[in-house]
Amino acid sequence: MGDHERSTTVDAEPGVLFDYLSDVENLPHYFAAMRSAEPAGGDTVHTVADVEGRAVEGDAWFTAEPESRTIRWGAPGPHDYSGELAVVAAGAGSQVTVRLHTSHTDGPAVDGGLDETLATIKRNVEQGADPAAP
Known part of the structure; x- marks a missing residue:
């Protein structure tokens, strides 16, 4: 079993960042x-x-809680998989934290995947990129 947590800052208002993250159709654009x-x-x-x-x-x-700017997700099955994204104000921008609980034992690979996800979120939101663009 493993619990993993990573954070980054994003140059965007918390509401804007949360709206992007909580749109189910955006999931493939950052995971x-x-x-x-x-x-x-x-x-x-x-x-x-x-x-x-x-x-x-x-x-x-998949649940999104606008009041706390928290998104939670999970999947049934043998891997005991669930996660959370939390957005808070940080100076003029935001901090996003991703937490993941999984039975996957390759910690470094999981942490690397979380770092990649956060970097993609940061890039997409800060550059105002069309998430549907390649």
């Missing part, structure tokens, strides 16, 4: 392994992800 994500009713999201080189399709839960 590298995510190929697609679509709302499936209630808190359910239908996803396709690249897991160790193969496409894995399934349903996950």
Whole structure:
């Protein structure tokens, strides 16, 4: 079992950053392994992800709490997988923290993936890039 946490600052207002992160359809634009994500009713999201080189399709839960600017997600299955993104004000911008709980044992690879996710979030939001652009 592993609990992992990483943070970065983003030059954007907390509300703007939270709005970007909480839009389910943006998930593939900042989670590298995510190929697609679509709302499936209630808190359910239908996803396709690249897991160790193969496409894995399934349903996950995804909740966004605007009052606390917190997003939580998870997926049923043998890997006990869940996570959280939290956005707080930091000076003129924001700090985003990602926390991940997984039974995946390769800590350095998990931490590297979280760092990549945060770098992508920072780049997309600060550059105002169209998340749909390649």
